[in-house]
Amino acid sequence: MVGFDDAMLQQPHRQVIPIVGMGGIGKTTLAKNVYARFTDVHCDICAWVIISQQYNTKELLCEILSQANKEGSEWLSLTKMREDEVGLALYKYLFGRRFLIVLDDSIEAWEKLQGYFPDNGNSSRIMVTSRLSNLGSRLDDNYGLKIKLLDVESSWRLFCKVVFGGESCPLELEKIGKKIVKSCRGLPLSIVLLEKLERTKECWKSIRRSLNSAVNSENDKHCWKILKFSYKHLPVYLKPCFLYMGMFEEDSEIHVKLWVSEGFLKSITGKSLETVAELVDRNLILVPELGKTGSIKYCKIHDLLRDLCMREAQKERFYHVVGQHSPQGTCSQCRLVIPRGTSKKEVLDAVESTPHARSYISDWKRVRLLPNLRLLRTLKAYDKDIWRIHHYSLEKMFELVNLRLLVVKADRCGQLPSSINLLWSLQTLIVYPDEPIINAPVEIWKMPQLRHVDFNRGLHLPDPPSDSIVIMENLHTLNGVRNFKCDEEIVGRILNIKKLGLTICEPRDDDYCVHNIECLQKLESLSFICVRRSVFLQKLTLPHSLKSLDLQMWMGRMKDILEKVSTLPLLQKLKLMNGRFKTGKWATVEGQFPSLKLLSLTSCCNLKYWMMESSHFPCLEHLHLHKIDLKEIPTELGDIPTLKSVALKLCEKSLVKRMIEEQGEVSFKVEVQIPEEHGELLSLLNPNFQVTVLPF
Template identity: 50%
Template sequence: MNVIKKEAMETSAEAQRQRKVTSTHAGSLTSSSNVKESKMVGFDDVQLQLLDWLTGGNRNRQIIPIVGMGGIGKTTLARHIFEHALVKEHFDIRAWTTISQTYNVREALREVLHQVSGDLRSDLSENELGEKLYKYLCGKRYIIILDDMWSVEVWDKMRFFFPDYNHGSRVIVTTRLSNLATELTNSNRIGMRFLDDVCSWTLFSKTVFGDEVFPLQLEEIGKKIVGKCKGLPLSIAVIGGLLAKSELTLEYWEHIEKNLSSIVNSENDEYCLMLLKLSYDNLPPYLKPCFLYMGMFEEDERIKVSKLMRLWVSEGFLKPIINKSSKTIANEYLKELVDRNLILVHELGKLGNIRYCKMHDLLRDLSFQEAEKQRFYYVLGQHCPRGINSQRRIVIPRSTSDKTARDALETMSRARSFICDGDTVSQLPDFRFLRTLSTYKYSGEYLDENVFQLVNLRYLSARFREGFQIPSSISLLWNLHTLIVSCRGKRTAPVEIWKMHQLKHVEFVYENMYLPDPPSGHSDVIMENLETLNGVIDFNLNEEVVKRIPNIKKLEIIITDKVMDRDRVKCLSYLQCLSKLESLSCFSDYGSEDKYLQSISFPHSLKKLSLHCGYFFHLEEILEKIGSLPLLQKLKLLFGQFATRSWEIGEGQFPSLKYLSLNFCRDMECWTLEGTCLPRLEQLHLEDMESLEEFPSEIGEIPTLKSVVLLNCSESMGLSLKKIVDEQEKLQGDPSIHVLVESDNVSQQLQTLATPNFRVVKGSLM
């Protein structure tokens, strides 16, 4: 027994060592900027009080406001509570939505409904969304966070859709308005206070130096700087972010302190803005336009990072660096702004990359004010002022009326950028200098074909009418590098698109598009810059096409059930010739695509793969090929079947895989792992894998595995996974795997086994 105990302890120690090593080498962008959480210092007592109110004995639905000025930590506290293990265990359903000043009740209800049920439908009215939400919440104990509320009218419109059946449900509201909190409830409320000197210093130290020792020679000047921040967490975080990226010299810190001393305005919001402006003033020149550009987005908007970076490129903000791509440079700029706490990481991808970012309201206000002073861009309000024709960047928010927008457009002939978040007009004037045109996101009308005559365009994202065909004149857009087209109905792109060698990113969204074969006689035109090609139907890959797109990195193709000739059926074998391809998504209908997929061959450069297979496609035929890919980090499989009813992952397969998702893959009854396969797996997601009865015990021996999600899988799978978690707890004291088991048919036995690390949810949580 002593020998066994000794071996178990050695195994546990080795596993912990490997986890530390793995977390140290987590990729180019998985730095502190990506994964760092907002630091909450000095509010332990407030958090305990809030947890007591949330999980206490009161069975009625309660509203709990968190009140305080901008930047004082309301959202940070709510986020910590939302992710707290006790809250996850206590409530059946958790959901979060941001309201903001320019609120939209329908969008808020849609966001909550999506989180509680997975329903993404956008064609429902406000009442229909509310009724559907009410039905999902009935009989469940829920917690809803309504972040950044400015008007009680929002709650008056939403309250009827949050049922109160004495289950102990809670609604947390964060707001800057004390009178609003009083209108919402006359009982429990949290009033956020400024940090005291000790907590302010702790937060500042962690922000600047992390866990390192604070240099003795900088302590005195550091405390003076912290004192000027007046206990406001956002100010401390932003100033700390500035100093963390700057010279660690006494002279520089004294310079910062001197500038802080010149800010004498005592009005809190204005004072905070002036304090934050110091961080903007000290930005390197190449980062200032990137920061100012953030003010163009709507308040509290989730900003898609890939879109943001492409806009930065089209606006010419990126400073060229030898041997670095524009995407790499843009990633470095974003990372630096995040490290300075000027941009917030909102959502990470499965591999740790930043997918969405946001801005704090005060920092957005600062960006907006500075941009206005410098005439960096112009945001059109409800009136069209004189002199607008001299503006270079025009932003039309959703709140601007159609008539005002149409009137303003007539006088914007010198504009270089046109960003429209509302319903745009269909006909644009002669924007002969226009370089950036983005109207796709919220556009309710359709853009006319004349946009394809704007020869200086670099970035075009627009929605077009049903039946629209891209004209052959698109080849006149000789400088276009991003093309995003949305229209109903399957259409064919013009053959002239193959002549546009400047194109970097091409996306056909909504109903996708056919791409014709390259024209004969123009084999000398190589699209050497093309990196992204999404939404192409029945892409006819062949030797000629492969030569035209040698540097493609991301490819999304859709396979239909139309009959193809013998040569075309084998076209997916040419994928292996795309030596730079990193991300491949392949979606197929039911039918003849089985033959289409059987010939598929993958390049060794592949890092992300998503396959939507036919219902009867034999997965064994393709999984052996996939398992040998040396760089593959993310794999998603949808549909298909295991004809042998088993999946055996052999020794050394999937050497780099971090994320594995199996959805509706039929008939897999047995799953075995051999040797050192899946050595870097971090996340495992299984959905509707009802035939699989038991988890392979070797899963618990993968040192890097952090989370497992089971959605609508068999009861026995959940029980076998619980045994693995319990075994880890015996060996290590604290299991490294966090598990979520969710199903409409969760038994009472499985629910009694729930712990903070093994969550069991009956019904839909996602």
Template identity: 50%
Template sequence: MGVFEEDDSVRVSTLVKLWVSEGFLRPMNGKSLETIAIEFLRDLVDRNLILVGKVGKTGNIKFVKIHDLLRDLCLNQSKKDGFYHVIGQSSPRGISSQRRVVVPRNAPKKKVLDDLQSMPRARSIISECGRVPRIKNSRLLRTLQAYPYFEDKRYVIKSLAQYVNLRHLAVEVGSISSIFTSFTRLWNLHILILCCWKVFTAPAEIWRMPQLRHIEMTGVRFYLPEPSSDDVVVMENLLVLKGIANFRCSEEVVKRIPNIKKLKIQYFGRGGIEQDDDYCVNNIRHLCKLESLYVRRHYGFIASLSVLTFPQSLKKLNLDMYGDFEWEKILEKIGALPLLEKFKLWEGCFGTGKWEMVEGQFPSLKHLQLFACPNLKQWTAESSSIFPRLEKLHLSDMRQLKEIPTQIGDIPTLQKISMKDCGESAVMCAKEIVEEQVELQGEDLPFHVQVWVQRKNEALVQNLAGPNFEVYALQY
């Protein structure tokens, strides 16, 4: 924790990946290293050694902080033990023997260059400023974390040939071809996070790297080639695959990633006429350990993806379907998922203008977000038992929506309804839900409603404001 800047909110996923790549964790009781890391983190939180910075919609810790006094203790102990060296600070043991190097955000460029050249035994470099010059004896390097960046935008790697022991690589690069030309040498790589603003395709050798646990690509487009049927490597350790363009979930791919938990994919038009079955998205249901799925359909992509199917293990689902994608074709399948806790639905359309819910759907859902579905006008429920575990409902840019199910107010777990830039009729419906519950339970309700409206409409709904109904003006 001491390697991060003072008062920083530290992303838990970044911390966990560093723990894994540094080799601090050991397998235990058949659990993944990531699961073990989260258990240790929660133990530190329970002991009040680590502070919770932000909790996700379903209760998972997303960011943590460390008290200034405890951070000082980390820094002092690291100096005493020679655990890591912060560039710009003194080191009682000298810097030549240091194995872990931290580059703070405001480190002078010349100081970074001079210090790193004096550290022939460096195993880990964690940079908060994005600047990491090439160092001597880089064959020893196991961790290179220079992303996300703050000042400089790119850590340009000319070749990875010398980084043969690298386990953790998280950088932004100018040219992706220079990364992949020597990719076959990185047999020890566990974490691969790359940001590149050019379209690129990974080499086929990526399917022969069984140590990989996390692949994440951001920037423009990252294409993943299909594995060859001649290869027999099963990537049992791979848990996260993010940023894949036009992902084809063939039977061969399903066999190669049996333990995948998080999958983030995007579909772009390629000038032809795509069909639903071109990408085998119905095979996603065979990823039986998948817990989190994000699918985005961009402008120009012709296929509707209406044949999407989902594994019963899914807990989080984020669907962003540009254009004329009809949600009626897929909502019944989504509502039947027994473990789904978080569901975000973006754009697309409702061909009938209605969403009619039936009893038994979404049994575990805690967080629901609807965003920019322009022709959804009526949202009704035929049963009083809907969303039995719902905690938060967020509606954004739903200007045509006239009503929301009044049964939502009866949900015992409900904590919050949030509405941004929605139609006046839907806002009035939310107000009626609050008034009805006030009559039944009194003003001390377990939930409240927050409404954001355009400034020109603020006066129309401001008189609705009350103890459980808050009205705000949008700033744009």
């Protein structure tokens, strides 16, 4: 409630206050507290309307007017009037009076009703609760309240309040109680539903083991109805995307490329991200963190909603999670999920019972296993968090000719088979090879459906065949390519590329035609690694579409690259590593880096002095300096209004000391990593500094 009084009382005009958040997070509870606090005290008229999915606008107007005019309005007489007549009667009755109206769980209703609420200039308020996070922009208002999940401390406080009436938890139950609260993952509804817990350690241990099923049990209709409501009213095209989230283990981070490979989404530019945004707006999926430039990197799902996914998926036979669902009817399943810890027998039985599977998602690592499933469209058998993952034979992989997505760790293989172009539907090819280099056949240039190719710095691409003019118009990501020569013919075949990752490692003075990169007018992200001395920096040219640049160079002159990148109008993220400042100085000027949000300098030698003004970086939010020889941080840095954080890692002791002493009470966060031998700096710290001491 902190700060809510200001929104309720101080603005004189009529104000619409959206309260948004996921199902069960407390939107209605908060609205009820506000409503009770202001009813008949600060407002002349109060009305609360719960709006169903199939609402009738006239009936809503009648209900609001009946609540507003408790003495004069008769429901029967109102029902005989036309919709606009009821609306006009409501408008006249509200005119000149201060009112508080709550529309519970609908934005569409507001859009039809808003014309009947006058702006009396007396701080009247309309609260609208919704699961849609974009509600505020649709209401065209300056104030909105998005309710977040509770932190650990608040969750425990709420738990003690509902279970013990605000008293402290008995010591013998506190340890298991905190584990239960942690399992609730900050969702107030799941905590409140534990109110009737029997206060015994045996009971609490049982609840801890099966918290989700206890919270979502069919006996608790109230909780289940709230969670299921969000799914029931999803548009048809979003339902499979939502259900798909239940295929993965708790807290897994899911990439939306999988939705495209499953056929839930068409391969339309931007459609995947639009769908992610829509599910986020509906508070059905979570974004654990944004990239430094604000992009969505991963999405997750709350555990309770994951349970909902699994229940609905089981009813619809949407997928089969081995060891978690009944095997009955699994032969008709199109999707097979093998979680970690599954026994070998369970895996073999599942594969044999699902001959028509279209998807194979595996986090299993016990033995090497390639299911004989010729109809597979999706094969994801690699997880970056599992280091002892099994390997697959790429030659056998490419026998699965219906594949749209392939994500695997490859067995020792230095050559992709020439039959690769038989995978005519393949859109995503992500391979983590054991070999440092995998040679691709020339046939890879005959795969126009490819959208994402990533080999983790280990792919050597041949020149395109002279007898083929196939344009890779769908190719948006090409990452992990070694010694890639960007001549006119190759660039002309990948003109729609958005993300490009190149590594140059041959010890020769070849520029690899890097001046042609400028022709890639849709390129947004470029990662360039040069592990040998090369002349490419002088000849490198960059397109104005570039938003992210990660450049690792072998003692290349920083002057050559900074002159090129400082004028890029859209550049938001710049990472430079192993460059060399010949003069020891870097002076920025007005008009450079107009959009830059993240600047990272690592092991850029001989940078002693940095001259700048705060206006030189008008959008800078994050500055990372790693192993930099700077004598001092420019004091003007503290005047950049957008700056959120500065990170210093293994920089000169004198630099860290001056930063602490001179910046004083900075408004941004400072993260410092120092070696153990510089531990005396800890005594100089103030609360704005976060320090990690690294072992010597």
